[in-house]
Amino acid sequence: MKIYFIKLLVFVFIFINISCENDSENDLIEVVTVPLVTYENSVKAIIDGNCISCHNDPPINFAPMPLLTFDQVKEAVDNRGLLDRVSSEDISFLMPAGGPRLPQPTIDVMIQWNTDGLLEQ
Numbered sequence: 001m002k003i004y005f006i007k008l009l010v011f012v013f014i015f016i017n018i019s020c021e022n023d024s025e026n027d028l029i030e031v032v033t034v035p036l037v038t039y040e041n042s043v044k045a046i047i048d049g050n051c052i053s054c055h056n057d058p059p060i061n062f063a064p065m066p067l068l069t070f071d072q073v074k075e076a077v078d079n080r081g082l083l084d085r086v087s088s089e090d091i092s093f094l095m096p097a098g099g100p101r102l103p104q105p106t107i108d109v110m111i112q113w114n115t116d117g118l119l120e121q
């Protein structure tokens with residue numbers, strides 16, 4: 001009986017030990033990784049879908065420059081106020097020209113692209 005009780009104690013001890021095992025920090029801390037916004041993974045599709053009907057190469061409808069490549073779009077953010085144009089509430093300043101304004105989450109993606117460093121990929 002005594003032996004049996006000791007065996008049981010040992011078993012319980014081992015069992016508790018196994019259940020409390022911690023072999024990964026991820027069990028303790030929730031790690032949330034938000035992927036960076038890049039030209040390739042997000043911005044190109046937005047520009048292709050909303051801007052190149054005018055900002056083609058050559059540009060049409062009196063648009064002043066193409067927005068077909070990473071360099072062209074980055075240059076427009078840096079020197080042509082692209083983010084101000086898509087964020088504007090002023091219909092005469094807004095891009096896409098003539099509206100409608102892009103959905104706010106889409107605009108936010110482009111702003112986040114700038115925050116993330118205007119990466120190509």
Ligand code: HEC
Pocket residue numbers: 047050051052053054055061062063064076080081082083085086092093095096097098
């Ligand atoms: C219907 C045609 C049309 C569409 C669609 C369009 N644009 Fe334009 N864009 C123009 C025209 C015309 C101009 C020049 C007149 C002006 O600055 O308002 C212009 C000017 C700009 C400028 C300022 C260039 C400068 O040097 O001052 C930026 C930046 C721009 N567009 C970005 C965009 C972006 C980004 C989109 C898509 C979200 C877009 N445009 C969609 C016609 C368009």
